[in-house]
Amino acid sequence: MTPIVETRGLTKSYGPFQALEALNLTIEPGVVFGFIGPNGAGKTTSMRILATLLEPTAGEAWVGGYSVTRESRGVRQVLGYMPDNFGVYDNMKVWEYLDFFASAYGLPRSRRLGLIDDLLALVDLSEKRDGYVEALSRGMKQRLCLARTLVHDPQLLILDEPASGLDPRARVELRALLRQLGALGKTVIVSSHILTEMADICDHVGIIERGRLLASGPIEELLRQVQTSRSVLVRLIADARLGDEAVAERVRTIPGVLGVEIEPLAATLRGAPAVVAMEGTRARALSQIIPGEAGAPPHLQPVPSALPPEIAGGSATDQRLAAAASAAPARLVRIDFDGDDYRLYQLLGELLTRGLPVYGFTEEVGDLEDAFMRITRGMVA
Numbered sequence: 001m002t003p004i005v006e007t008r009g010l011t012k013s014y015g016p017f018q019a020l021e022a023l024n025l026t027i028e029p030g031v032v033f034g035f036i037g038p039n040g041a042g043k044t045t046s047m048r049i050l051a052t053l054l055e056p057t058a059g060e061a062w063v064g065g066y067s068v069t070r071e072s073r074g075v076r077q078v079l080g081y082m083p084d085n086f087g088v089y090d091n092m093k094v095w096e097y098l099d100f101f102a103s104a105y106g107l108p109r110s111r112r113l114g115l116i117d118d119l120l121a122l123v124d125l126s127e128k129r130d131g132y133v134e135a136l137s138r139g140m141k142q143r144l145c146l147a148r149t150l151v152h153d154p155q156l157l158i159l160d161e162p163a164s165g166l167d168p169r170a171r172v173e174l175r176a177l178l179r180q181l182g183a184l185g186k187t188v189i190v191s192s193h194i195l196t197e198m199a200d201i202c203d204h205v206g207i208i209e210r211g212r213l214l215a216s217g218p219i220e221e222l223l224r225q226v227q228t229s230r231s232v233l234v235r236l237i238a239d240a241r242l243g244d245e246a247v248a249e250r251v252r253t254i255p256g257v258l259g260v261e262i263e264p265l266a267a268t269l270r271g272a273p274a275v276v277a278m279e280g281t282r283a284r285a286l287s288q289i290i291p292g293e294a295g296a297p298p299h300l301q302p303v304p305s306a307l308p309p310e311i312a313g314g315s316a317t318d319q320r321l322a323a324a325a326s327a328a329p330a331r332l333v334r335i336d337f338d339g340d341d342y343r344l345y346q347l348l349g350e351l352l353t354r355g356l357p358v359y360g361f362t363e364e365v366g367d368l369e370d371a372f373m374r375i376t377r378g379m380v381a
């Protein structure tokens with residue numbers, strides 16, 4: 001497939017300062033591409049070059065096959081660009097605003113009126129058609145500006161930080177709109193310095209910092225690349241007989257475990273009734289299923305409860321243990337683990353076999369934020 005955007009060695013200097021250093025970027029048609037990086041990374045610079053509003057110092061870029069330096073007319077037909085700061089026009093009605101831009105693109109009057117209504121419906125502003133632009137909320141202005149970039153039905157939309165300054169509700173609406181544009185077959189490039197904002201809008205991302213592209217590709221692929229090990233969160237109910245060191249030692253020696261961190265859990269999370277209820281009976285049931293060494297393996301001994309005796313019930317010994325246990329905090333054990341799902345299943349079995357009072361076992365899946373931190377680590381130093 002011919003890429004809709006391709007840059008080769010794209011470089012921009014402002015005097016001695018290099019804002020963009022030999023950017024090589026390829027974007028396939030039909031994707032929603034998130035251009036992610038902190039402030040000053042070079043996002044706006046790149047987007048302005050692609051939109052033919054800024055000349056690169058070196059290198060070249062093509063949009064829809066047109067060169068941005070030699071075929072700017074062609075490029076401008078292919079793309080719609082929404083800058084990060086858009087001007088507001090006083091004394092202009094919403095429909096007039098769109099009509100102005102549509103005529104600037106040379107659309108005949110006969111086509112403009114129907115188009116304006118369609119665009120207003122798309123961005124959910126039909127009711128504001130005859131209102132004044134300056135009376136719109138920020139989110140509405142943003143959507144109107146987005147409609148403006150669509151008047152010539154471009155294949156590619158370049159939106160510079162469209163979500164900045166929007167309230168949460170307007171962000172949700174914008175997100176839905178961007179997804180809708182993606183579904184219409186448009187390629188969308190959207191920049192942001194807020195990662196979490198991008199994760200559920202974009203299917204591809206490029207991570208840029210200090211004018212350099214650090215990574216680019218489908219989100220899942222990127223996450224896989226940076227995810228070298230798995231992070232498993234294990235919750236242990238309170239057990240005063242087990243010290244942190246003893247827990248760490250039992251975990252550390254399980255095959256596949258790369259690292260162990262232990263932290264206390266808030267008191268309110270300790271021993272929920274459901275957990276305690278299962279301890280005695282389930283431990284006994286387990287003893288019949290899991291073949292142990294000679295005698296009862298350690299994990300089959302009754303696990304003390306963190307709950308007060310009147311709730312926990314049980315024998316006098318259990319109650320004494322419960323009282324001792326409630327002095328200790330429940331624990332969260334974070335395990336850095338190397339292994340597939342089957343090994344993960346074995347890890348859980350091992351934890352139980354080694355007598356750890358597990359009541360929660362989940363994998364912490366890395367997100368875009370995490371990937372970004374891993375990718376950009378070292379660049380900052």
Ligand SMILES: Nc1ncnc2c1ncn2[C@@H]1O[C@H](COP(=O)(O)OP(=O)(O)O)[C@@H](O)[C@H]1O
Binds near residue numbers: 014017019040043046
């Ligand atoms: N006209 C300019 N003159 C000098 N430096 C500039 C100019 N425009 C941008 N820069 C610098 O280039 C770098 C990249 O800016 P920009 O592309 O706006 O980043 P971003 O959009 O990722 O926040 C920044 O350090 C910025 O200060």
Ligand SMILES: [Mg+2]
Binds near residue numbers: 043044084161
């Ligand atoms: Mg910017």
